Amino acid sequence: xxxxxxxxxxxxxxxxxxxxxxxxxxxxxxxxxxxxxxxxxxxxxxxxxxxxxxxxxxxxxxxxxxxxxxxxxxxxxxxxxxxxxxxxxxxxxxxxxxxxxxxxxxxxxxxxxxxxxxxxxxxxxxxxxxxxxxxxxxxxxxxxxxxxxxxxxxxxxxxxxxxxxxxxxxxxxxxxxxxxxxxxxxxxxxxxxxxxxxxxxxxxxxxxxxxxxxxxxxxxxxxxxxxxxxxxxxxxxxxxxxxxxxxxxxxxxxxxxxxxxxxxxxxxxxxxxxxxxxxxxxxxxxxxxxxxxxxxxxxxxxxxx
Numbered sequence: 491x492x493x494x495x496x497x498x499x500x501x502x503x504x505x506x507x508x509x510x511x512x513x514x515x516x517x518x519x520x521x522x523x524x525x526x527x528x529x530x531x532x533x534x535x536x537x538x539x540x541x542x543x544x545x546x547x548x549x550x551x552x553x554x555x556x557x558x559x560x561x562x563x564x565x566x567x568x569x570x571x572x573x574x575x576x577x578x579x580x581x582x583x584x585x586x587x588x589x590x591x592x593x594x595x596x597x598x599x600x601x602x603x604x605x606x607x608x609x610x611x612x613x614x615x616x617x618x619x620x621x622x623x624x625x626x627x628x629x630x631x632x633x634x635x636x637x638x639x640x641x642x643x644x645x646x647x648x649x650x651x652x653x654x655x656x657x658x659x660x661x662x663x664x665x666x667x668x669x670x671x672x673x674x675x676x677x678x679x680x681x682x683x684x685x686x687x688x689x690x691x692x693x694x695x696x697x698x699x700x701x702x703x704x705x706x707x708x709x710x711x712x713x714x715x716x717x718x719x720x721x722x723x724x725x726x727x728x729x730x731x732x733x734x735x736x737x738x739x740x741x742x743x744x745x746x747x748x749x750x751x752x753x754x755x756x757x758x759x760x761x762x763x764x765x766x767x768x769x770x771x772x773x774x775x776x777x778x779x780x781x782x783x784x785x786x787x788x789x790x791x792x793x794x795x
Contacts, residue, residue: 527706529568530716557722568717569689585634592627657784659687661740672698682779734758741765
């Protein structure tokens with residue numbers, strides 16, 4: 491047996507005594523079970539389905555949960571449950587948490603580089619993407635206490651009122667992560683969404699489930715409250731119609747949908763007037779990504795009272 495302990499007898503010449511040397515046993519590796527990330531926990535999909543991730547040689551790297559519509563509904567319920575609390579947190583606290591995520595990711599760079607290489611990246615490209623992802627988290631953390639100042643306005647009116655407009659969170663957002671990048675694409679979507687006070691559920695890219703689940707563990711190890719970010723792995727095509735028609739989703743974010751899928755999202759979003767936000771129109775470093783997932787609220791206040 492592989493795990494049988496082997497013993498060998500070694501005789502010491504100095505004192506004639508024999509000593510027993512116990513060799514380390516051959517151990518069975520603990521295989522990781524890749525799950526979803528919902529409400530700060532790691533549940534299995536209720537459907538029991540899975541999908542296999544294969545390397546360039548066609549060998550199976552691991553099996554991942556293939557999330558269902560029920561999993562998406564559960565994730566959105568958890569988003570809604572914590573959305574008000576997250577929106578009310580100070581800009582400073584949200585920035586702290588996003589920076590903590592960057593710190594945790596920095597400490598696990600080697601793991602993410604290895605994962606991206608398994609998913610088909612070259613080593614150099616993987617290192618560049620992990621570094622860019624960390625930098626992007628810090629970039630959006632820096633905008634947390636600034637974007638409201640930039641996008642707020644005092645409006646001129648002829649009546650005896652103060653009239654001012656400022657951005658507020660849209661609410662619950664569903665993100666269709668781009669298929670072209672494993673880590674940077676996902677972070678470039680979620681960072682501006684949550685720094686703007688929203689909660690979100692991410693449908694991970696079909697090609698990069700390993701990176702998505704590893705990033706869920708980074709989130710779990712940070713100070714992020716459960717339910718602010720949920721991550722589902724599976725087949726993105728299955729979720730486009732359901733996410734865009736869900737009545738408790740306030741916005742759906744994407745960047746690489748084809749013409750037909752984009753049309754489906756835009757038509758379905760009109761059902762409850764949710765925002766259909768195409769992030770491809772903005773560079774990955776842009777405060778307008780934050781603004782596009784915010785609503786502008788205008789307040790009138792009479793003068794002299």
